[in-house]
Amino acid sequence: MSHETSTAPEQATRTEIPATHPAPVIAVSGLSKRYDSGFEALKRIDLEIQRGEIFALLGPNGAGKTTLISIICGLVNASAGSVLIDGHDNVSDYRAARAKIGLVPQELTSDAFENVWNTVRFSRGLFGRKPDKAHIEQVLKALSLWDKRKNKLITLSGGMKRRVLIAKALAHEPEILFLDEPTAGVDVELRRDMWEVVRELRSSGVTIILTTHYIEEAEEMADRIGVINRGEIVLVREKAALMRQLGSKQLTLQLQKPLASVPPALARYPLSLADDGNVLVYTYDSHDTDSGDRVAISTLLNEIEAAGIRFKDLHTKQSSLEEIFVNLVRERQ
């Protein structure tokens, strides 16, 4: 079963970019990273991020998500390959490249004894922007931090610290925002708030790249989804395309006697045999109207009876993004 669900995304390993898209805002090519320990965190990654999209990078722990982000943002040196940020090489032209990026790291780091306002103001200055109280006020208000602006960071809860990190990343008005596991360990309410902020940012033209291992988050937010595993990008697809795949359902029949091949009488159905002919699998699209579907299945079952095929059990199942993801990841191991 796992094979059927994973073959389709496998074919889509290449990035799908419609010809009408302008130049990508981030172009990663041939990016590799081998740490001094010998660990190969990234293996010749190619990835393009389009301007204004929300891109979700999915992957299990240790897949290379954070290493990839760290190289793009300048925290880690690449072993090979290049990164262009809006046309600027992130090493030779690092000033122009980095000025466009805001980074919200995974770890909740903070200058414990500094207050919210000062730490956000510091971030803006660090990125070379002139002080702008109005902008910082706006950022703090958008993140419900305004009332806490005079509080020391050490007194804030984890969720509030996460907001402060986002405020710091937005202080210099970046065009690209990286959110590394933004909702890890965050309560439901804050997660919703954060999604709202991300949507507002996107509507103001900011490109957003988020890493997560929550599938729902990718489903909820992303325009495109990339899956990374063991340092390799294994899939990049439009979320809509993936959702269509999500819609595919399977009817599985456990046969009493194995079949050598699908009988010609049933050739018009997309049927396939599995498990040495002991299992008959019917794949169909649940997005078809329910009634049409039901008729199709009952018709199919009648025709299977008529063809003299006896089955001892049957079940249906809908593949989820999680399943696609798990299968992809398992297959590569």
Add this chain to the structure above:
Amino acid sequence: MNLQAVSAIYSFEMARAGRTLLQSLVSPVISTSLYFVVFGAAIGSRIQEVEGVSYGAFIVPGLIMLMLLTQSVSNASFGIFFPKFTGTIYEVLSAPISYFEIVLGYVGAAASKSAILGLVILATANFFVDLHIQHPFMMLLFLVLTAITFSLLGFIIGIWADSFEKLQLVPLLIITPLTFLGGSFYAIDMLPPFWQAVTLANPVVYLVSGFRWSFYGISDVNIIASLVMVGVFLAVSLAIISWIFRTGYRLRP
């Protein structure tokens, strides 16, 4: 040049000193005063003049140097170690800022703090002993150059250290002994001939000697040798820092 960033780091670091005023200013002033009470007044009154200078006055340049070295190193090492320790360093590394600007911000702030501290101690000393400075310009030059050089050293230690223990190791085991044995409290020729020769291998001797010369015109070693030594220190520290940034050592894996 990203001056906004340099100024952001600089003022952030200065503000940190402001928050910890007790530790960064009051405590060195108190400990220096204690030195004056013990060495200057209590013991010093029984010690004869050294090369025509009362003992209390003689130890002033050495004491300022002692504080200058230890405070520069601890200020600068902590300034860069702490963000590394808490993880907030990510922001500096991802900012559009050059290595030179990072050093300028952190080391500039640490050097400013210890130079100010040096002047405060000088003013404190003025309460205890009668001070006259023969070469005020040279005095300031030594003060500032030493503050910068040892803040650079502290910056290196802060990057190298991966634990609080290591952070304390170099200041405790190297800087403090070298300073105490660097002629802060005595003239070199008060030592037996063998130790006089050994002590010339101690770089701090040249700093203390030069600094004392700017006060009283007396020195253990030639003033030119002192200036050259500060220059060598500065050059070595700068070379190590440029190597650190070139290789990403302990900052960018």
